[in-house]
Each structure stands twice: as C-alpha cells, then as structure tokens.
Amino acid sequence: MNISGTLTQVLVIEDSSQIGHARRTAQRLAEQHGFGESDAGRVALVATELASNVLKHAGHGELHLRLLPRQGDDGIEMIAVDRAQGFDLDACMADGFSTGGTQGIGLGAVARQADVFDVFADHRGAVLLARLYPRSDRQVDMPYGVSQHSLHNDPACGDVWHLAIHGADVSALVVDGLGHGEDAERAARAGEKAFALNPFGAPTLLMEDMHREMIGSRGGAVAFAQFHAGRASLSFTGVGNIGASLIASDKSRGLASHPGIVGGQYRKAQPFDYAHVNGHLLIMYSDGLQSRWNLQDYPGLVHRHPAVIATVLHRDFCRGRDDVTVLVVALESAHD
Template identity: 60%
Template sequence: MDLNLAGSLTQVLPVEDDSHIGHARRTARKLAEDLGFDEVDAGRVSLVVTELATNILKHAVHGEIHLRSLPDSSPGVEVIAVDRGPGFDPTHGLADGFSTRGTQGIGLGAALRQAQVFDVHSDSRGSVLLARFYPRQAPVQDRRYGVSHHSLHNDPACGDLWAICARDQTVSVLVIDGLGHGPVAEEAALAGADAFSRHAMEEPGSVLDAIHQQMRGTRGGAVAIAQYDGAQRRLQFNGIGNIGALLIGGEKPRGLASHPGIVGLQFRRVPTVAYPDCGGQLLILYSDGLQSRWNLRDYAGLAFRHPAIIATVLHRDYCRGKDDVTVLVITLETSDDRR
C-alpha cells in the first residue's frame, strides 16, 4: 500500500499547575475533532490526556504533553507525556489500584485500555508515556516510526522538515534542515520536500539531485535521504550537510556519513552507500538542533520501546535549545515483520 507522511510539528503543552490540565484536555479534544473523531473517540483522547497531565503534576511536579496528528489512511492522534520526575516501575504503575501518592491509581490503567497503542519508558531521568488513538471503526495499522519535531521558540515556521514515503516493501525517508530558522529556512525546506514527494522512490542520489534543483534560489540546507528495501533488507543512504544518521541493532551502532555542502547552493555529488542486512534495526535521523553525543545503551531497554518514545527521550535530554530540532526514528521492518 502506498503511504505518504508529511512532516507535522509537535505541539508542546506545559503542565505546571492545575489550569494546564484543562487546557491540555481541550486542545487534545479539538485536535481529535478536527481529524474527524466522533464524540466517543474524542472523549477517549480527552480522558487519557487528563489522566497523564494529572499524573505529571502529582508525581513529577511539572512536565509536558506533546500532541501530534498522525497522517495516514485513518488519521490518528499521538499523545506523549514527558517529565523529569523520579520515574516508576511500569510493571506496577500500569496496574489499576497502584499509586505512590495515596490516590485511586486509575490513570495509567485507563490510558492502557483507551489507546490503541500504548508504551512507556521510565528511569531515574524521568518518564515518557506514549498513547496513540485512531477512530474505533477504522482498521489500525500502527506505523513503527516516531518523530519529535520542534521549531525554535515555538515559531509557527520551522526550517526543519521530514517526510516518509512507502510503496510496497520500499520505504524512503527524508530529513531537511533549511539554513537558519524561521520563514526563509522553511521556504527552502518546503521546496526540497516538494521534490521528494515526486521522486521519493528513485535512487537516493537521483532524489538528492532533484531536491537540489528544486531548492535553487532558496537559502538551501542540509538533506539526508534513506531508502530501505524490506525484501532485500538493505538500506541506501545519501546525505549532504549536518543531518546525523545512525543504524542501531547490530553488534554496535553504525554511523551513516553525510558529506560537506549545501543542497540548493553547492555540493559535490557522492555515491549512495548501501548497508546490507538491516532488517529489524532502528534508523535514527536528526538535525543539528540535537546534540550528537548520546548513546541509547545509556538507557536500559530504550532501544526496544516504540520509536516515538525513543525520539521523545532523545529530544528531552539532548535538545540544544538554539535551533529547530527534528528526531526521526523508524524500525526497518521486513515482510515477515508485517505478518
């Protein structure tokens, strides 16, 4: 089945006092309704956001609710609760009746029942909880990808952009970082994304050439293109500029090398590099708004969590706070994984 996912910014809602709980609930419900959720399905979203925001205040004092629409054949809503609290043991915390604060302890149990997709990572650094919602009558096929996508200072214009295109067993992934930030950087990124949408299934070097031509006359930017063939379990990669890229899942992480230059202005064309036997591994792409010195092995069990959890944990702990930032994590699935 053909699939085209266009980048959408992560909406960040602070949770620091009781008034923020209501605001988060109303904002999440409106997002669900705008996506076509009926009253019952929008109510499920409202309930879980209320419970997650309440838990943040009770157990971590403050944190954030991240909201994002999930563009697909059946649009969905993604809710992620983020904090830097003391953490908890998920094997106990998800059971109804368990509470560390003398409350009824129904919050996480309710989230687990109401959301079609639920996952959690918690340690001494804090907790990140994921809930994804789709209309009840729609067939649910959760895509094993996650994105944490933020503009500097919550500017409505973002110079970072991502996209995913899938056809049969081939998945093509794009991350662009337009030079600087704000509307001019966004203009450059949008030009490149337009070219990607039309050429995504071509060889990555050819896709990069098309993006370069489309970005001429703009500020230009850094571009990374990764294309995975699930039938052959092979990844191809081509990148220009400072988009970081890693493959995780083998004996040790493999860095995917980008080359100097500015797409849209000037760069030296380089051959696409192929990486065999990548089935089941994680591909992580990130713009330079994220620090590069991190290691998933420092987080026990994180590599086995949902990609949306991984992307959010990395953003929480390694965002520079000086630029737009995008972290995209995708599981490279084979045909056997989809059965």
C-alpha cells in the same frame, strides 16, 4: 503513502488548570480529524490521565501532541514527558491508582483505552506514549516516531521531515534549511516537494532534483534513507550535517554524509548501501540535536516504540539554540 511532517505541539503541564487545557486541546484535535464522540472521549480521558500523572509524579512536565496521518482514518499521538526521578511504573499501572484530580483509573486502564501504549522510565524521568485511532479503523500502527520543535516555538520551522511508504518499503527524509524561521522553512519545503515526487528514485538523481528545486533559496542540509524490505537493505544519501545511525540491540553504525549545501554547492551525493538491516532502527536528526548520545546508556530503550525513543533523545540532547528534528523508523518486513 506520503506523510508530510508537522511540528510537535507542546502543552506545558505545571498546575492543575493546564490538565483541563490539555484535555480540551487533544479532544478538539481528534474531533477535527474524524473522531466520533466516543473515540474523541477516549482521547480526552487519556490526555487527562497522562497530564495528571505528570503533575502528580514530577510536579511539572509536558504533553506532546500530534496528528498521525494514515491511509485510513488519522490517529492522535500523546506523549507525557518529565525529568523527575522516582517514577513508580508498577503503582501507576495499577487500576484504581489516582494521579490526583482524576477518576483514578490508572495507567493500566489508559493502556487499554489506547491502541498503542508504551513507557520508558529511569532516573532521568519518564516518557509515556499513547496512540489512539478511531475504533472503526483496524489498520496496524506504523512503527515510526518523530519529535520536531522550532526554535522559541516559532510557527515556522527550518527543519522538514517526510516519510514515503510503499508496501513494506520506506523512504525517509530530513531537511535542515540554513538558519531558522520562514526563509529556512521555505528552503526545506522546496526540497521536500521534489523528494515527494519520486521518493524511491535513484539517489544521485533524486538529490539533483532537490538541489534544482532549492536553488534561489537559502539551501540546506539534506539526507534521505531508502529501505528496501525485500532485500533487507538500506541506501543512505546525505549532503550536509544531518546525523543518522543504524542501530541494532548490540551495535550502532553512523551513516556518512558528504559536505556541501543543497541548493547552494556540493561536489557529490554518493549513496552508501547497508545490507541486512531488517530489525534495525534508523535514527535521523538535524543538528539541533547533540550527536554524543548513545542508546546503550539507556538500557532497554532500543526495544521501545520509535516515538518513545525520539522523545527521549529530544528531551535529553536538544541543544536549545536551533530547530530540532529526531526521526526514528523501525525497519521491518511489513508496515501495512
């Protein structure tokens, strides 16, 4: 299965009128992608409660919305994001707790409506995740998360991410086309096209294929990680300034890239191999994200859903002067 990355849709939540807009936008996305009336209604209900919770507890924040492609029916992901202090998770999870202007069903009931629900909250704010799939499709959720945003909400994004999943094996790509806007996106998409044809190929040859496809474009920074579940090993190959880390509950390892520009000039693209990575997190990010973050500064975050982790990192470490992508994959023995 190949998942071609898309931008995160950000809905600003600053007043009560935007709750209705969030509900309609989420429900429309669900209806456009195969959700029946009942399942689209679940999406609308959860969007309403998440957006209302942001307004009630933080005064303002965002609802992040994206489609989740799968082999079966697509899913819908909604993430409420705020930067407020004093979030009372226990109170919000109680049934009957009203967030103002809603049915007062509480986030506990929202958790039952969602197929995946997760929360991380501390003094910096809260991130609440809900993923919903049509109830007729019982496939397991895939343990990855991404937060991708273009500079100034440009419809074109110079960052591109891609996931290829074959059984329990995963190959993950992040490309950052030089600059931003349409030309940068064109360069990154050219690289993605070559990657998607052979995502589990020999790393050096795969990078050469991407290089040839990106010649004549702006070029860009490229990194891909190939996880082989049967061997619990990971091969990482990078050229340019895509950041990457392997993270366990008690340690973190940075993954090394070579200098150069794919589609321009680079001297080598030697893969680096890492053993015993089952149960680790793979985090890859473009240079729109600061590199000085440390998950140890967020007690418990390493155990949260990858989508929550990606969103927290974007919220707190986005530079704000370039496109930004954060891709987080839980390296597990099975994804199906």
